[in-house]
């Protein structure tokens with residue numbers, strides 16, 4: 154049997170280093186100090202750190218980990234690659250507990266490892282979705298409960314009640330049909346907020362699809378086209394004159410996956426870290442199998458995205474118990 158987990162770069166450190174080098178440096182080693190490409194010598198020798206290079210231009214040593222999410226981590230690179238493979242191949246996400254049990258180490262290490270990978274997966278800084286002839290759906294949902302309040306409250310008449318919609322963190326997601334997804338947590342769902350999210354995330358040459366929310370009407374006027382379905386009137390989709398379907402089923406499908414992940418797998422995602430989980434779900438969606446991108450290629454894309462990203466500080470408990478440096 155050909156198990157994906159038997160791949161050399163997931164089992165062997167030398168192979169893992171070579172693999173990451175090939176992904177990050179397709180044109181040869183790049184010196185992170187001076188930027189010189191393919192002018193470095195691999196340092197070998199018993200006492201030399203594995204994967205060490207010396208730049209012939211600036212004479213400084215470096216490894217492929219520098220200036221990436223892997224920097225200043227003591228976790229072997231092949232274990233990093235195992236974690237990236239697991240997170241990229243698990244459609245609804247993978248819990249920190251599962252990662253810790255599978256890869257070993259402490260829960261804290263697993264937690265930081267996962268968050269660094271989520272940082273690599275974050276594509277929110279990329280270009281706008283859509284464009285001429287493209288359709289972008291926008292929708293909003295309420296996810297995890299806001300910080301600082303109990304999930305249950307004592308209602309004066311009805312006893313203990315679970316908190317409802319208003320106390321949850323809103324998320325606005327934009328999905329380009331046949332393309333990428335981008336989610337953003339927001340303070341509220343007002344016209345101004347939607348405006349910000351949509352104008353910064355969608356090319357106005359696109360055709361916008363939304364529900365009947367009033368705020369979308371004015372926003373829609375600035376786009377090449379805008380169609381809304383009236384969920385209040387139980388209208389879920391409508392065939393338009395040019396044969397295109399007006400609906401927001403694509404973005405709703407994304408939400409159902411996100412919610413199954415958050416509630417079924419991650420259980421308590423805090424408001425503070427929600428954006429990292431959104432980046433994770435966006436990434437898997439934007440590089441999904443339906444677009445012909447399978448687990449291996451999705452993992453390679455996440456590895457390549459590790460470049461130029463560093464999480465230099467991160468608090469485990471929202472800073473309440475003091476700032477903590479990454480412990481590895």
Ligand SMILES: [Zn+2]
Nearest residue numbers: 184187208211
């Ligand atoms: Zn150099």
